Amino acid sequence: MQSAESTSASRHARALRGALLLLLTALLATAALGQSAAVTLDVMVVHTSGAEGGVADDPRARKADGILGRQIKYKSLKVVDSKRRKVALNEIWKVMLPNGKHFLVQPLDLADNGLLVAVDLEGSAQVDARIKKKTPFVVGPQNYQGGSLSVILEANY
Amino acid sequence: MSERKIRLLEAYHDGELGWLGRWRARRLLSRDADARATLASLETVGGLLREIEAEASAPDLWDTVRLRLPALDVRRAEAGAADASSLPRWIGAGLATVAAALAMVIGLQLVPPSGSGGAVRWLDSRGSPVVVLQDDRDATIIWLLEAPAEVSRRTGSAVS
Numbered sequence: 358m359q360s361a362e363s364t365s366a367s368r369h370a371r372a373l374r375g376a377l378l379l380l381l382t383a384l385l386a387t388a389a390l391g392q393s394a395a396v397t398l399d400v401m402v403v404h405t406s407g408a409e410g411g412v413a414d415d416p417r418a419r420k421a422d423g424i425l426g427r428q429i430k431y432k433s434l435k436v437v438d439s440k441r442r443k444v445a446l447n448e449i450w451k452v453m454l455p456n457g458k459h460f461l462v463q464p465l466d467l468a469d470n471g472l473l474v475a476v477d478l479e480g481s482a483q484v485d486a487r488i489k490k491k492t493p494f495v496v497g498p499q500n501y502q503g504g505s506l507s508v509i510l511e512a513n514y
Numbered sequence: 515m516s517e518r519k520i521r522l523l524e525a526y527h528d529g530e531l532g533w534l535g536r537w538r539a540r541r542l543l544s545r546d547a548d549a550r551a552t553l554a555s556l557e558t559v560g561g562l563l564r565e566i567e568a569e570a571s572a573p574d575l576w577d578t579v580r581l582r583l584p585a586l587d588v589r590r591a592e593a594g595a596a597d598a599s600s601l602p603r604w605i606g607a608g609l610a611t612v613a614a615a616l617a618m619v620i621g622l623q624l625v626p627p628s629g630s631g632g633a634v635r636w637l638d639s640r641g642s643p644v645v646v647l648q649d650d651r652d653a654t655i656i657w658l659l660e661a662p663a664e665v666s667r668r669t670g671s672a673v674s
Contacts, residue, residue, distance in 0.1 A: 371521075480642070484656055485636040486654060
């Protein structure tokens with residue numbers, strides 16, 4: 358037999374659950390609306406260094422080399438991480454870098470002249486940019502394992 | 515479904531019933547599709563609550579705030595640039611030059627939102643020297659000048 362106190366607690370828990378159910382329904386509906394305005398973001402984390410090693414035999418590394426090689430001097434390049442995600446407008450995508458820092462990106466506005474994104478390379482720089490479809494946007498470097506980490510962001514929408 | 519049945523199912527879901535109550539609940543579930551749907555909803559909500567509880571252990575609202583604030587300024591600047599497009603070009607160019615010079619002095623780079631076709635609208639390197647190595651249709655490269663010795667710029671104009 359349950360005490361009056363525990364019965365009352367159960368009643369309160371059920372009332373709370375009912376309220377949360379309504380709230381969740383509203384949140385899910387809002388999220389569903391927000392998902393309609395989403396963009397696909399690619400994040401590639403590249404490690405470059407002055408140590409001999411060349412460009413890794415990897416299509417992603419060759420692509421990164423094509424982007425960075427004209428501007429940055431290095432003797433080795435490899436892609437240490439790459440991720441793709443559909444991100445809703447105003448949602449923040451937080452990517453953990455191998456050095457423990459975070460790369461944050463938040464798509465804000467989609468217009469004819471590109472996608473406005475807010476970018477934060479933790480401890481380094483915050484940038485707002487309007488990037489064109491499939492045009493690489495690079496932020497770097499961060500020190501890592503005797504070389505540098507750079508982040509290449511691309512948007513597809 | 516009556517409120518009494520819903521309470522019975524909630525208590526069944528929460529494991530609060532004795533054997534007689536459980537038997538009644540199971541009998542109701544075996545006969546009533548609505549009762550089965552209600553129980554399934556309770557389980558779904560319970561799962562979502564557990565997920566939210568796990569994710570909410572470290573809310574990170576500051577991330578949202580700190581990324582939003584500069585971006586609001588960018589939108590205002592873009593709107594302002596559109597309004598100012600009727601000014602004579604030489605006035606716009608002069609203002610842009612003065613703004614860029616001031617921004618470099620204080621460690622911020624405010625890039626005109628239109629005209630050059632560049633992507634960067636606002637940049638804060640937290641006081642560190644920074645250079646935009648490339649900002650054209652092929653790529654945009656934001657490079658902080660605190661790179662290790664073996665990595666240095668190959669082109670550009672402002673490296674120390």
